[in-house]
Amino acid sequence: MPPSSRGASLEAAPERPGASGTRLDPFVRHTLHSSKLVVLVSEGTWHPPTDVYETTDAIVCRMEVAGVRPEDFQILLSGDTLTIRGRRRDAAGAVRRCFRQMEVSYGVFDRTIMIPSPYNPDGIQASYKNGFLEIILPKAVRYRGPRVCLEIGL
Numbered sequence: 001m002p003p004s005s006r007g008a009s010l011e012a013a014p015e016r017p018g019a020s021g022t023r024l025d026p027f028v029r030h031t032l033h034s035s036k037l038v039v040l041v042s043e044g045t046w047h048p049p050t051d052v053y054e055t056t057d058a059i060v061c062r063m064e065v066a067g068v069r070p071e072d073f074q075i076l077l078s079g080d081t082l083t084i085r086g087r088r089r090d091a092a093g094a095v096r097r098c099f100r101q102m103e104v105s106y107g108v109f110d111r112t113i114m115i116p117s118p119y120n121p122d123g124i125q126a127s128y129k130n131g132f133l134e135i136i137l138p139k140a141v142r143y144r145g146p147r148v149c150l151e152i153g154l
Helices: 026-032 035-043
Strands: 050-054 058-064 073-078 081-088 107-114 125-129 132-138
Touching (some): 058 081, 073 132, 081 132
Antiparallel strands (some): 050 058, 073 081, 081 107, 125 132
């Protein structure tokens, strides 16, 4: 199958006699030339590492998103679902590079977190420092009603 004309093609290295002694699997060869793989790589979302924990008075969501500009975040809270979306832009832009190792993800990210207990929507705080987005949701104070003392009649 020929490489896709819609995006960059991924080519398998030509076989060299004695290089590895094995041929490239036909499925792998097809996948390398498939336009679907290119779409997944170029248009996929990534998921930043995220910690969610509780303290005695708050639920804390801490996300590692170094290099994201504050205006590139979208934070939505609906019921017990917190959704954080954004985009980390590649600082090099369209400069052509040959990576030897690539571990930093770029592009659109999306995380949905279920909030484990009731929270107070009036006291929610968000901050972005040193590459970490931190959202603090104060726990809701449960109303227990007035205190009543009862005497037991015997």
